[in-house]
Amino acid sequence: MVKKKEFIIFFLLFLLAIFIIYIYRDVTKAKNEIFDRIENYQIEQISSVLKNIEKDMVTSFDIKTPDDLISLFSDIDTRKKYEHIISLLLTSNVKYAYILHKDEKDRFRFLLDASQSDKAEFYQKFDVTSPEYEAIYKEKKPQLIKQHDVENLYLTYLYPILSNGNVVGIFSIDITTNIQKIILESIKPLETFFTVLIIFILLLMGMTITQIFHYFVTRKKIFTDPLTKTFNRNYLEEIAPMLNLKHYSLAMLDLDKFKAINDSYGHKAGDYILFRASMIFKESIRENDILIRYGGEEFILLINNRNNDNTNTDICERLRNNISNEIFKYDGNDIKIKVSIGIHKHPALEKNLQEAIKIADEMLYIAKKSGRNRVIIYDEKEHTKTSSSASSKDISYVKEALDEDRVICHFQPIYNHKNGEIFKYEALVRIVSKENIIISPMQFLPQLKHTNMHYKLTQRILLIIFEKFKYNQKTVSININFSDLINPDIEETIIKHLSENHHLASRITFEILESDEIDNVELFKQKINLLHSLKAKVSIDDFGSGYSNFRTIIDVEANFLKIDGSLIKNIDKNNKDFKVVKSIIHFASQSNMQTIAEFVHSKEVYEKLLLLDIDYMQGFYISEPKAFLVEKEELFK
């Protein structure tokens, strides 16, 4: 969690910066205090000396008026005497010391100048601008001028020469910037240190802000689907731990027959439809609802139901109608599309978000199965809750694998022991994990049962197989559920690929699980007939494992009967199994079906089966499933 860490660092830096600025302010304050103290001390010293000189001057020469003072200093000897006395005040800090007098025209004139440099003449005019020169005459109190514009001067101290309460002249002492420079120089390293520290902290704060900014920019990219500009699955994963499902209903949305659009008008048209449809979705929902592109043409909608529990259905219906009423215009074509929606009204009742998604997906599956373009709502009261052994990640895991093309097929040869040839291959689904590990179907298939994802997976497998076997002479078996078989999209895919290619169709066998719940026998027969009409073959898979409706088996006129592995694996040891298998073979033979024994895992099983009139065998003893089509030379190794 870089973000949290960065925010904390930024906050700490901010506190540190405030602390440093506070210290810096204190240092500056201290500097001013030092200035003031030194200044006061110096002024005090000067003031005491000037007071003594003033006293001596006024009393010794009986100075009563300014004219008395002028006449006193008109005398060059007296002037020199006092210049000498006053010059004792001159130090490296006190640069100029002189006596001024204001004449009748209010001009200031030098009466005496004790300075060592830039000495003025007696009675020379001195242009001054500071108001303190006037103020001293009014207030009759010493004045302090902080110099800003006078070169090398820091302060000018004006001390009145008083006689009978009147100002007759002014002592003017110019103090240089030396003392200030010394203090500044001694304090400078400390100030520089703080300045560098503040700059450094500000830089760090800047860097942290930049990083946080970049994080938000990247975060937006990571969590936004580039095509539809809706959130993507990463966002769902990010918010899942913080999401309070009590405030949301969860809907799964899937555009109907979207594949047909891609196939008929091209992928660009498909992308355009997706973009436009997502715009309509966004326009149909509220600001506090969350729309996520879950993958392909599938979306998840988290409907905020804090204020009204029934809004979810209204929103979904509105959304469905809006899509249904829209005519998408692309490249001169008017395209109509519909959407099927499965809703879980109270996802908080589930163990976690993934479970809720799975249920919404099941509702979507029902919506599709019931003719599409409809909203199906999950009513938890009518559904018995069964704790699923499914890992909560499974449905997303498969979805992600489909999106990232990590669904593959392995092929296990079915061996004809009579002529020593490979009769055909059974295609078996696998997922390649992100770490390049082959994941077996046992780990993900059970969880997909009765979900929309299941037939998406089946559809993908069909496409992989049709593509792989289109141009070779090999024969292949595909496992398919009854529920898959009656799915309109799957049916469409099968018809599309096999009706135009009888050569391919004749080499395809659909292995239908005998254990699958065939609730509508008539429909089942109808679908098998369709496969026959396409010249494809039909095999009853796992025969002997579930309830065996021999009548149905005979009626569907399957080409093959695959005997369930549970009857084969111990056939060398279990005489009862041997007898059952023998009966099945007899039944198949009578019903004009060829037999296949699976789970041939050892030499003993293989040899035992040779005693029976079984047609074909498959199992690890002959060859394990491989990512490629093994040749007969590779068998029994």
Added chain:
Amino acid sequence: MKAVSIILFLTIALFASDNKDIMRAQILEKIILNISINETITVWSDNKELLAGFRKSNHLIISDICDKATVIIIENKKELNDDTCKNKPIFVLNYNLLKEVPKSFGAFFWKKGRPNIVIIESRIKSQNISVSKELNAYIEEKVW
């Protein structure tokens, strides 16, 4: 950081010193513009920076040679060799030059860090120089 401080200090120092020259040129320009003599004022100075400053503002007519000038501003008495020039109205840049150059009618100088202007009443009268009211505050009876 230290380098930055040094550069900053030098820039300010340079700026300050420039400012002082500029300020002097501006004050002198104002003084000259506030006096009138019988002929058009053409200024010559031994201080080249000052002349450059006048040229920049373009308010005064400048001459590169003393002979052609009608008002002379000098900083150094030695530069005043030519007799013709000695008799022209002279403005000095040092208070003491007022004593040394009898034709000098006024001075601009820095006293204890402060700018000071002095115009000697008797000398402006003798040279038929009239000054505007603005300069009245600086008129002195004599050189002290």
